[in-house]
Amino acid sequence: MKRILLFLTFIYIIYPSTTYASELYVFWSNDGTIVILKNQTYEINFDEKIDIYGIKHRDQANRSRFSVYDENGNKIYEQSDEIADNDTTIVNTNILNAKKIIFKNNNTVMSAYIQEFKIYSKPIDGPPSEISNIETTADHESISYTFDLPTDTDFSHVNVYKDGSVIGTTTDGTYTMEGLEPETEYTLVFKTFDTNGNESEGVAVIETTEPEPTEPEPTELPPSEISNIETTAGHESISYTFDLPTDSDFSHVNIYENGAVIGTTTDGTYTMTGLEPETEYTLVFKSVDTNGNESEGITVTETTEPEPIEGSESTQNEAGDYTISWSSPTTGEMKILIGGQEYATVPASDLSITIPKNDMEFDMFGEPDYEIVHIKEDGTEGSTTKPDLTDKLGNVNAINLLTMIAAILAMLGQFVLLGLAIHYAPQLIRLVKEAAK
Numbered sequence: 287m288k289r290i291l292l293f294l295t296f297i298y299i300i301y302p303s304t305t306y307a308s309e310l311y312v313f314w315s316n317d318g319t320i321v322i323l324k325n326q327t328y329e330i331n332f333d334e335k336i337d338i339y340g341i342k343h344r345d346q347a348n349r350s351r352f353s354v355y356d357e358n359g360n361k362i363y364e365q366s367d368e369i370a371d372n373d374t375t376i377v378n379t380n381i382l383n384a385k386k387i388i389f390k391n392n393n394t395v396m397s398a399y400i401q402e403f404k405i406y407s408k409p410i411d412g413p414p415s416e417i418s419n420i421e422t423t424a425d426h427e428s429i430s431y432t433f434d435l436p437t438d439t440d441f442s443h444v445n446v447y448k449d450g451s452v453i454g455t456t457t458d459g460t461y462t463m464e465g466l467e468p469e470t471e472y473t474l475v476f477k478t479f480d481t482n483g484n485e486s487e488g489v490a491v492i493e494t495t496e497p498e499p500t501e502p503e504p505t506e507l508p509p510s511e512i513s514n515i516e517t518t519a520g521h522e523s524i525s526y527t528f529d530l531p532t533d534s535d536f537s538h539v540n541i542y543e544n545g546a547v548i549g550t551t552t553d554g555t556y557t558m559t560g561l562e563p564e565t566e567y568t569l570v571f572k573s574v575d576t577n578g579n580e581s582e583g584i585t586v587t588e589t590t591e592p593e594p595i596e597g598s599e600s601t602q603n604e605a606g607d608y609t610i611s612w613s614s615p616t617t618g619e620m621k622i623l624i625g626g627q628e629y630a631t632v633p634a635s636d637l638s639i640t641i642p643k644n645d646m647e648f649d650m651f652g653e654p655d656y657e658i659v660h661i662k663e664d665g666t667e668g669s670t671t672k673p674d675l676t677d678k679l680g681n682v683n684a685i686n687l688l689t690m691i692a693a694i695l696a697m698l699g700q701f702v703l704l705g706l707a708i709h710y711a712p713q714l715i716r717l718v719k720e721a722a723k
Contacts, residue, residue: 320400322350322391330387338363338381340406346399350391357385414438414480416489417459426468426498431461431491433476440480447475447488468498509533509575511584512554521563521591526556528571535575542570542583563593564668592660592668595620600654600673606643608654613637618668619661626655634660 314330322328335357343352343365354363363381387405391398415436423430435441435457446454446461453474454461466472472495477488510531518525530536530552541549541556548569549556561567567590572583597613610622612634621631622639625647632639641656649655653673660668 314403314405316400316403319346320389320403322389322398322400324391324393324395324397326391328389328391330389332385335383335385336405338379338384338405340404341379342402342404342406344400344402346401350389350398350400352387352389352403354381354384355386355388356383413484413486414441414478416478416486417444417476420476420489420491422491422493424493424495426496427466428462428464429466429472429493429495431474431476433459435459436478438478438480440482442479442481445477445479445485447477448473466495468495470495505535505575505577506579508579508581509536509573511581512539512571512573515571515584515586517586517588519588519590521593522561523557523559524561524567524588524590525558526569526571526586528554530554531573533573533575535577537574537576540572540574540580542572543568561590563590564662565590595658595660595669595671598658598671600656602643603640608641608643608646608656609638610641610654610656610658611638612658612671615660615668618663621659621661621667623657623659624655626657629656631661 314332320328338354351365353361353365356362362384363379389398389400415438417433417435420431420433422432435444443455443457444461445452446456453463461474461476463472463474471492473490473492475488475490478486510533512528512530515526515528530539538550538552539556540547541551548558556569556571558567558569566587568585568587570583570585573581593615595612595615598611600608600610602608612620616635616637618634619631620634620636620639622629622641624641624645629641629645630639641654647655655673657670657672659670662668
């Protein structure tokens with residue numbers, strides 16, 4: 287019977303738990319009355335060494351006491367007095383590296399009944415841990431605080447005190463004071479609160495605001511110049527790209543022509559339009575800062591391209607003659623070349639010229655071989671144009687291809703015959719002389 291009671295007693299023992307609504311720091315608790323027979327002991331063994339900061343012990347009848355041992359079996363704590371019937375002992379302890387607890391019933395007549403035994407991982411009803419790793423950032427009118435919150439499971443919030451009064455609360459580890467005086471020392475105390483209403487002693491933090499900033503004196507130094515300038519010219523426009531200055535007070539770039547501002551830019555690009563073909567243009571790019579200072583400037587000279595000959599084409603009429611036409615330019619003259627040779631010069635305003643079929647030369651594709659050269663009003667040559675070879679290649683058919691091959695062979699054949707003649711000439715001369723003998 288004695289062994290059966292002991293067996294039942296051990297089945298009745300509790301397992302570790304950490305989920306308690308009212309006491310969040312319970313590490314171990316019994317789940318029902320622990321019965322210890324007379325003159326017997328009862329052990330609680332832990333898988334790992336634990337630190338015990340509080341113990342709650344309630345005995346229903348008779349007297350019992352307990353001792354705490356480390357992993358080597360050394361007694362590191364002993365309950366000094368047995369508790370009275372149905373009494374509760376609450377002990378705040380600091381027992382480190384505990385490995386087991388042994389209860390002993392010294393009563394020689396009756397069993398001991400432990401109704402409640404709880405082990406706490408922090409002092410019972412003790413204050414929460416303090417904040418840590420505090421950092422501050424101050425300017426002339428505010429101070430910001432960041433810190434790590436305590437890891438206590440019953441942590442609630444942090445009260446922020448100034449001159450003994452709460453000026454704010456925080457739950458996210460940050461706090462900022464604003465509207466402060468420059469160059470003034472401020473002391474705050476950060477106290478943690480738990481869900482049981484316990485408040486820590488607090489951590490005092492002293493910080494001083496920065497001096498009030500002063501406006502910098504305007505500089506009279508001019509900004510840096512633009513750099514890496516590139517130009518792209520057409521016959522009626524010029525585009526400019528460049529790198530802007532890296533000065534912190536850079537504002538914009540003024541563009542000057544003949545001493546007058548003709549434009550501004552802030553993105554490193556500028557384009558002049560409506561220009562005359564083959565005309566030189568000189569611009570000056572001056573950078574400007576926020577104080578109104580202007581640089582000496584960078585001078586850029588560029589010339590527009592010649593006016594292109596546009597709309598040129600050749601058509602054949604019923605008589606077989608060819609009309610070569612263009613749409614622009616209309617000033618100056620047009621020199622017409624046939625087969626690479628100058629054929630005629632006509633006013634550009636005529637917009638066309640007719641070439642008799644017998645005068646037209648043809649290229650290897652069998653297409654009219656002509657070229658138009660614009661003669662400007664000052665007598666100098668401008669743009670030139672000739673039929674686009676790509677168009678001809680796109681229109682090659684079998685007949686044209688055979689004609690082209692035959693033309694190439696005929697041209698090459700002449701050189702082959704000439705080469706053979708030169709090679710065999712000495713032998714022919716020798717044969718003729720021998721025949722003459």
